[in-house]
Amino acid sequence: MVETSSIAALLKRLDAVTTKLEDQAMAGASAADVSSSLTGSGGIVGGPRPSQSLSVPPSGNGGSSGGASLGGSPSISGVSTTSTIPVVDGYDELVNGPLKLFIDLSRAIGGLVEEQAGHVGKLLAAQREMIMIAASSHKPPMTSDVFRLLLEPTQQELTQILEIREKNRSNAYAPHLSTLAEGIRCFGWVSFESKPATYIGQVKDTAQAYASKVITEWQEKDENHVHWAHAFIRLLTELQSYVRKYHAAGLAWNPKGTPLDINRLTHTEHSTFGAGADGASLSLSPLPSQPPLAPAPSQTAVPLSSLPTRDADMSAVFAQLNQGETITSHLRPVDNTRAPRRPSGAGNPRAEGKSSAKVPRMALEGNKWIIEHFENNNDVILENAELDQSVYVFACQNSTIQIKTKVTTVAMDSCTKTGLCVESLITSLDVINSKSVQLQILGTAPMVNLDKVDSCMVYLSRECMDTTGILTTKTSGVNVLTPAPVTEQQQAEVATTTTTTAAGGAVATESIEYVERSVPEQLFTRMVDGKMVTSIVEHSSSG
Numbered sequence: 001m002v003e004t005s006s007i008a009a010l011l012k013r014l015d016a017v018t019t020k021l022e023d024q025a026m027a028g029a030s031a032a033d034v035s036s037s038l039t040g041s042g043g044i045v046g047g048p049r050p051s052q053s054l055s056v057p058p059s060g061n062g063g064s065s066g067g068a069s070l071g072g073s074p075s076i077s078g079v080s081t082t083s084t085i086p087v088v089d090g091y092d093e094l095v096n097g098p099l100k101l102f103i104d105l106s107r108a109i110g111g112l113v114e115e116q117a118g119h120v121g122k123l124l125a126a127q128r129e130m131i132m133i134a135a136s137s138h139k140p141p142m143t144s145d146v147f148r149l150l151l152e153p154t155q156q157e158l159t160q161i162l163e164i165r166e167k168n169r170s171n172a173y174a175p176h177l178s179t180l181a182e183g184i185r186c187f188g189w190v191s192f193e194s195k196p197a198t199y200i201g202q203v204k205d206t207a208q209a210y211a212s213k214v215i216t217e218w219q220e221k222d223e224n225h226v227h228w229a230h231a232f233i234r235l236l237t238e239l240q241s242y243v244r245k246y247h248a249a250g251l252a253w254n255p256k257g258t259p260l261d262i263n264r265l266t267h268t269e270h271s272t273f274g275a276g277a278d279g280a281s282l283s284l285s286p287l288p289s290q291p292p293l294a295p296a297p298s299q300t301a302v303p304l305s306s307l308p309t310r311d312a313d314m315s316a317v318f319a320q321l322n323q324g325e326t327i328t329s330h331l332r333p334v335d336n337t338r339a340p341r342r343p344s345g346a347g348n349p350r351a352e353g354k355s356s357a358k359v360p361r362m363a364l365e366g367n368k369w370i371i372e373h374f375e376n377n378n379d380v381i382l383e384n385a386e387l388d389q390s391v392y393v394f395a396c397q398n399s400t401i402q403i404k405t406k407v408t409t410v411a412m413d414s415c416t417k418t419g420l421c422v423e424s425l426i427t428s429l430d431v432i433n434s435k436s437v438q439l440q441i442l443g444t445a446p447m448v449n450l451d452k453v454d455s456c457m458v459y460l461s462r463e464c465m466d467t468t469g470i471l472t473t474k475t476s477g478v479n480v481l482t483p484a485p486v487t488e489q490q491q492a493e494v495a496t497t498t499t500t501t502a503a504g505g506a507v508a509t510e511s512i513e514y515v516e517r518s519v520p521e522q523l524f525t526r527m528v529d530g531k532m533v534t535s536i537v538e539h540s541s542s543g
Contacts, residue, residue, distance in 0.1 A: 085132065085135050086246070087131060087135050087246045087247075087252055088128070088131060088132050088135065090242050090245065090246055091127075091128050091131055091242065092128075093238075093242075094124075094235070094238050094239060094242055095124060095128065097238070098231065098234050098235040098238045099120075099121065099124055099235060101231045101234075102117065102120070102228070102231040102232055102234075102235050103117055103120075103121055105224060105227055105228040105231050106228065108224050108228075109173070109176070109224060109225065109228060111173060112164060112168055112171060112173055112176075112177060113173050113176050113177070113228075115164065116161055116164045116165075116176075116177060116180050117180070119157045119160045119161045119164075120157075120161065120180065120184060122157045123154055123157035123158060123161070123184065123187055124187070126153035126154045126157060127154055127187055127190065130150055130151075130153075130154065130190060130251075131190075131251070131252075133150070133260075134251050134252060134253045134254070135252065135253075135254055135257075136254055136257050136258065137253060137254060137257040137258055137259070137260050138253065138254065138255065138256075138257045138258060138259045138260070139253035139255075140259070140260050142191065142193065144262075145262050146260045146261070146262040149262060150260075151190070151191065154187065154188075154190070158184060158185075158187070158188070161180055161181055161184050162181050162184075164177055164181075165177040165178055165180070165181035175210055175213040175214045175217065176214055176225070176228070176229075178210045179207055179210040179211045179213075179214060179229065179232060180207075180232065182203070182206045182207040182210055182427070183203065183204060183206075183207030183210075183211075183232060183233075183236050185203045186199075186200045186203045186204060186207075186236050186239055186240070187239070189239075189243055189247070189251075190251045192250055193249075193250040194249060194250060195248075195249075196243050196247060196250060196251075197240050197243045197244040197247075197248065198413075198432075200236065200239060200240040200243060201240055201432070201451075202392075202411050202413070202430060202432070203236075204233065204236040204237065204240065205428060205430050205449050206408075206409050206427050206428060206430075207232070207233065207236060208233060209427045209428050209446055209447050210427070211229040211230075211232065211233050212229075214226070214228070214229040215229050215230075358372070358373035358395065359373060360372070360373045360374045360375070360377070361373060362380070362382065364389070367388065367389050367390065368389065368390045368391070368392055369382060369385055369389060369390070369391040369392065369407075370392050370394070371391065371392070371393045371394070371396070371401060372392075372393070372394040372395055372396065373394070373395050373396065374396045374397075374399045374401070375396070375397045375398055375399060376397070376398045376399065377398075377399045377400075378399060378400040378419075379400070380396075380399055380400065380401040380402070381401075381402045381404065382401070382402070382403045382404065382405075383404045383405065384405070385403060385405045385407045386405070386407070387405075387406055387407065387408070387426070388408060389407050389408060390407060390408045390409045390410065390411070391403055391407055391409075391410045391411070392410075392411050392413070393410070393411065393412040393413065393415060393418075393420065394412075394413045394414060394415070395413070395414050395415065396415045396416075396418045397415065397416045397417060397418065398416075398417045398418070399418050399419070400418070400419040400420075400421070401418065401419065401420050401421070402421045403420075403421070403422045403423060404423055405423055406423050406424040406425070406426070406443065407422075407423075407425060407426070408425070408426045408427055409425060409426065409427045409428055409429070409430065410422050410425060410429050410430070411429075411430040411431075411432070412429075412430070412431045412432070412434055412437065412439075413431075413432050413433060413434070414432075414433045414434060415431075415434045415435075415437055416434065416435050416436060416437075417435070417436045417437070418434070418436075418437050418438075419437070419438040419439075419440070420437065420438070420439050420440070421439075421440045421442065422439075422440070422441055422442070422443075422445070423442050423443050424441075424442070424443030424444050424445065425441070425443075425444070425445035425446070426446075427446060427447065428445065428446060428447035428448065428449055429441065429445050429447070429448045429449070430448075430449040430451070431448075431449070431450050431451070431453050431456065432450075432451040432452055432453070433451075433452050433453075434452075434453050434454075434456070435453070435454045435455055436454070436455045436456075437453070437455075437456050437457075438456070438457045438459070439456065439457070439458045439459065440458075440459035441458075441459065441460055441461055441464050441468070442461055443461060443463060443464075444461070444463045444464055444467060444468070445464060445468055446467065446468065446469065447468065447469050447470075447471065448468060448469070448470045448471070449471045449473075450470070450471065450472045450473070450475045450478060451472075451473045451474065451475070452473070452474045452475070453472075453475045453476075453478065454475070454476050454477055455476070455477040455478075456475070456477065456478045456479070457478075457479050457481060458470065458478070458479070458480045458481065459481045459514065460480065460481070460482050460483075461483070462483050464482075465482050465483070470519065472519055475519070475521075476521055478518070478519040478521075479516050479517065479518050479519070480516070480517050480518075480519060481514040481515065481516045481517075482514065482515055482517070483512050483513070483514060483515075484512075484513040484514065484515045520536040520537070520538075522536070522537035523535070523536060523537065524536075524537050
């Protein structure tokens, strides 16, 4: 009986070891197999364009694992890129659906739009491979050189897209180029360690403003341009949904994966999800690679011939199993009388740091001003912002913030009982997840976007009254205040007051009266002749 149970236990352990070895063998699929499987999948349109990429060179002479690269970012031989990885499958749906449609419409327009869209395809190819690497690799520090090298191909394509816009601002397709230049920043989500989908939503709203200009200008001329604008916004919307599903807390890495080593990365050429000359299809076959960089002297590559084979591994396993009970002789017994574990959070700096107050900060990061964590401060003033910069206001309470120069866009996120006064904006003023806020525009702004806002007062200038649009989503208690019409008598009184005070050396300011109007919250929908008809519910007082 004892012998039977020992045999059963031995078989169980043997089965577990065999399963583990099979998993390791599957994970060691060569990059050549990966490339051939992707090349045969089809469904992606365009033609290859060379660009710098990364891959791990083959080690020794005992294997065929090459440094084949899919499209614009680091690739590691031995990383499986088959369609069995859900996080990659989701990205492939994005590529073969919204991106393909966008590339086709860009090709129909041609010119700079097609050229810029080609870089968009290369950017997505680079990001796809980065996602594929992350799925099989341990997360490196985001400030490390290896992570910077992973981001480099994406950043190169992003720079090309922005340069096309900057060099052609007077072009007839300038709104198209600006739509792409603003919206492509959504693909910077891979560098965010928390809530990247929220960032994508903020950037997408800015791109939507430029896309609306394209639609307005071309809806009576050429419907292809209208479809093109909708296709790009759909691409960003699907990207946001994909990131929310697979990367809610940042780019998904594999905690049990292989650490990335910058000393084993080489530069290769890659293909793209771009627009082909014949309009037929894109091949994902990698271009010939450049000579590999020599590995660092301290970390030489290990020849594949020196690695243990599967037969050797199995022999070692059987040798250990044949030891019987002596296999566990080296293990130390567990002492259950040891001191209990420390209570959760006690003495843990990370847990204790969560309860500490955030430090107020106003700083310029790249092209964006960050204003965050101000509380009970009515003197937060930004005076030196430039025209091509944006402002992001986050988690402020009981404070007043003034932006005294014209900027590209301003976003307010997760603020409570906060006032925001801006001069003028090129694109939009965006407010999300905020309560009891007051907004004032002294100059002009094309759009005000309110998303998940409760209790908000929007003060518009006279210049905004006929030019500013207000878009509300899941909001309540929104009131818009506009200057009351000025009569001729009031204008004469203001002119007289200005002349008198100016003679005395004082500066006169006009006292503005505002008219308050509420944004409708209730809608009534019914079916009329098979179509849905929606109207605003108006409440009239009786008596």
